[in-house]
Amino acid sequence: MPTFTDPVAGATEAYEAMRALAHASRTFxxxxxxxxxxxxxxxxxxxxxxxxxxxxTAHENLCDRAxxxxxxxAAGVRDALATAGELQQAAALIGEAERRLDAASAAAGRIAWPPTIEVQEDAxxxxxxxxxxxxxxxxLLDLIDHGGADAVIQELAGYDSGDETVDAALENGYVYDTPPQxxxxxxxxxxxxxxVYNQDHRHLGLYRQADALPSPVLLGLEDPRHAATTAELPSSATAAASGVRAGPILAREAARVESRRERLGAPHIHRQQPGRQAGRGLGR
Structure with a gap:
């Protein structure tokens, strides 16, 4: 409860209030x-x-008692005047902070916050x-100039380990509404x-929707030379062309594809990453 007469009690209350605000303002x-x-x-x-x-001012006025x-x-007077000088500098800096905070408050007053629209967690x-x-x-930036961006995307897709990459991005906070640009x-x-790439700043990043199912060719799960022809063949013909028994193998493959489709997410892939490990967003 403010006393308006006890500076020690007032400072203690102000400290506790700021501690509480620092805790409460972590989220709004x-x-x-x-x-x-x-x-x-x-x-x-x-x-x-x-x-x-x-x-x-109090340190200055009472310095003869220090x-x-x-x-x-003499040492007491010297320290009292030094304290007064530092406090005056601090007050000047607080004055600058006050002007900045005033400008921030004015800008915040012009913001209209629309109601939150609830969406599905993965949407x-x-x-x-x-x-x-x-x-x-x-x-890879040089490859964009010589081989085109598609070639770079095809190479970087090798870093996509499906669900593992999604889990790593969620764990590390590399999740966005749209690719950062x-x-x-x-x-x-x-x-x-x-x-997303920048030739001048020398960086590039590959992004995809968490629930997207990329092309098996880009993921390295299907040979692009056979993708078109096998897609046109019936299951039995495809098995015959590859020289393997159709029944159990095709059944397992169909179950795997159906499972991926049901999850509406990236496939769970286990493979070696191409080249050296890269910084962020990499499934492990």
């Missing part, structure tokens, strides 16, 4: 509440500037498959993938 269920919080903080910062100035632990009055999530920059990206970045889409 209602984003429109942030404007009111900023308004209260603006008032608090203005009061803090005043408090620092007043304590600095001494160190050994009773040295629209885009995950990062792999991100390369600097020397790791140079060869800077003002100078360029994008290319192929099948379920989006390539």
């Amino acid at each position: 269920d209602q984003p429109e509440d942030m404007y009111g919080v900023l308004g209260d903080l603006l008032g608090s910062v203005r009061s803090l500037e005043q408090v620092l100035t007043q304590i600095a 001494a160190d632990d050994a009773g040295d009055r 629209g999530r885009v995950i990062n498959v792999v991100f390369l920059q600097g020397g790791e990206a140079d060869r 800077g003002s100078l970045d360029r994008t290319v889409q192929l099948d379920a993938y989006t390539l």
